[in-house]
Amino acid sequence: MPTADEVLYSPAGARIIRWCQPPPVQAMNRFASFREFYPFYLEEHRNRISRRLHFIGSWGVLVLLATAMFTGNPWWALGALFCGYGFAWVGHFFFEKNRPATFKHPFYSFAGDWVMFKDILTGKIRL
Numbered sequence: 001m002p003t004a005d006e007v008l009y010s011p012a013g014a015r016i017i018r019w020c021q022p023p024p025v026q027a028m029n030r031f032a033s034f035r036e037f038y039p040f041y042l043e044e045h046r047n048r049i050s051r052r053l054h055f056i057g058s059w060g061v062l063v064l065l066a067t068a069m070f071t072g073n074p075w076w077a078l079g080a081l082f083c084g085y086g087f088a089w090v091g092h093f094f095f096e097k098n099r100p101a102t103f104k105h106p107f108y109s110f111a112g113d114w115v116m117f118k119d120i121l122t123g124k125i126r127l
Contacts, residue, residue, distance in 0.1 A: 031105070031108060034108055034111055034112075037105060037108040037112065038108075038112055038115060040101070041101060041108070041109065041112035041116070042112075042116070042125075044092075044096065044098055044100075044101055045091075045096065045116065046096070047091070047095045047096045048126075048127065049091065049095045050091030050092060050095040050096045051091070051116070051120070051125065051127060052091075052127050053087045053088065053090055053091035053095070054087065054088050054091055054113060054116065054117070055117060055120050055127060056087050057083055057084045057085070057086065057087025057088050058084060058113060058114070058117040060080070060083035060084065060087065061080045061081075061083055061084040064076045064077070064079045064080035064083055065077060065080045068080065084113070085102070088100060088102075088113065
């Protein structure tokens with residue numbers, strides 16, 4: 001645990017601590033590249049129903065984004081966000097029984113969703 005640089009108090013009496021060192025580096029640095037991350041991503045998606053839900057959610061994202069573009073209505077894009085994450089998180093919480101990688105590795109996880117989608121379309125991963 002880093003040592004406190006100084007302890008301040010707000011006007012309401014709440015204690016505010018400024019740290020002289022940054023907080024410890026989180027697991028974000030666990031993977032040096034997407035190539036290292038993707039096997040972990042696939043391990044977090046072993047359940048077939050979860051993979052199917054991710055696949056359906058990704059198709060939904062594409063359809064809703066296309067709808068947003070053709071109608072000029074940005075609300076469809078917001079729907080795409082809820083569709084993609086909604087289907088994926090149901091897969092994780094109810095079938096995989098794990099926490100989505102999005103919380104710790106948002107960019108790699110986003111890329112992993114689309115690489116897995118491509119791998120399913122090309123038959124590299126089975127539904």
